[in-house]
Amino acid sequence: MKQLYSLLIISVIFLACGRKDAPEPFGAVPSERQLAWQEMEYYMFVHFNVNTFTDKEWGYGDEKESVFNPSALDCRQWAKVASDAGMKGIIITAKHHDGFCLWPSKFTEHSVKNSPWENGKGDVLMELKQACDEYGLKLGLYLSPWDRNSSVYGTPGYLTYYRNQLRELLTNYGPIFEVWFDGANGGDGYYGGARETRRIDNKTYYDWTNTHQIVRELQPGAVIFSDAGPDVRWVGNESGRGSLTNWCLLNRDSMYPGGDFAKILGAGHEDGKYWVPAEVDVSIRPGWFYHQDQDSLVRSPENLMELYYSSVGRNSNLLLNVPPDRRGLLNEADVNSLMAFRELREREFKNDLAKGKAVNGTNTRGNGFRASNVNDGNPETYWATNDKQTAADLIINLGQETEVNRIIIQEYIRLGQRVEGFKVEGFADGKWIPVTDGTTIGYKIIRKFPVVKVSKMKITIGKSKACPLISNIELYRAPGE
Ligand code: FUL
16 A cells, blocks of 8 residues: 555656656767766866976976975865865876876886975875865866876887876775876977987877776776867867857767867867867966966956856866965965955855746746746756757746846756757847847856846747757846946
């Protein structure tokens, strides 16, 4: 009897939600690890190593281990700042192009174990892992494929070395959310004293398919980043600019890290076979590593806000580099800017004007997919139209004349990215006035527009590859014009 009762309840819920009528996925869809990554949106990049002490951006590989000697290294400070800033994780340069390792790798002498820091007993990655655990942040790792210190770089032996290091990293530091494979590859370097130029073939040398397999085997929850994915792609520039048209899709089969793809990485491929969303990596300073003479050149909170709009606001995640100084601390100049940026963001998106307001759609698939799903605060519910309907309007009734100048729109990407064109209008003085428009939406877009005083907002999905699925809409009146 009890069982029958439960069955009845389950069926009623099922029917009420109309899930039996759920739309089919369209095209490539994100994996669970990619979905978890999309939701992170904003996290910290940390460039820190011998370069911090030699004042360089690219170390040659001949730096003495003894130069690495932070006077007050405190990964808990980094993690606290990241968490206070609203970031969800930290990706650190475990090894940059100079080959120096921030952990005591078994496979090289060129690491913290031969530095004076903590008498050679220290492990920056372990300290950072513990700090991230304490502050609820996820940890990611950058392991430079190019190694200007290694005597075997350029030979097949290097691949064994590189993979040994990768295994070490992915085994000893708990769950890793992202593994970052850089595209800068080959050139001049120390190479164990050879001091010469070594070129490799980007396409074949690293045998990426099998190198990626190691990540899958040891860290199935980690996304793999590179110019060409497979899970997350570079956005094609280091200046913080996501593309307005931005497909989370890529035909990556013939692509590889370090290839000449910058031009297509912004928009991705509309007909892409794989889900490979863009990540915007950019530094809070001109350089990736700390240089004292750049203390006055730290991006202002307003500038960071612009970066936020041009990255998270354009369907990309923001990986913001904040390099620790020679003490091993995030510098006051950077911390102040980050905290003021957080306040700006909170002020900008303070009071969601769409929340609790009546929403109607010109087409709705059925009960479980009603228009009001877009402002119910639940990312798992969404408004959907009938299968054949690829254009439709949503009208949010604000109840009274209301000033608005920001909109957030999100697609329900679990079933694919669909929207190709949208526009937003506001109802004022008896007519609809244009507010903003665009092409793709994807996981999230945030749009600014001059203040309008309107009683209703209309979101028109003008063109979509399949019936549009919208999971969230928010409206704000941010301070200023
Ligand atoms: C580049 C590297 O060459 C830079 O030094 C930096 O690490 C940046 C994030 O990626 O390709």
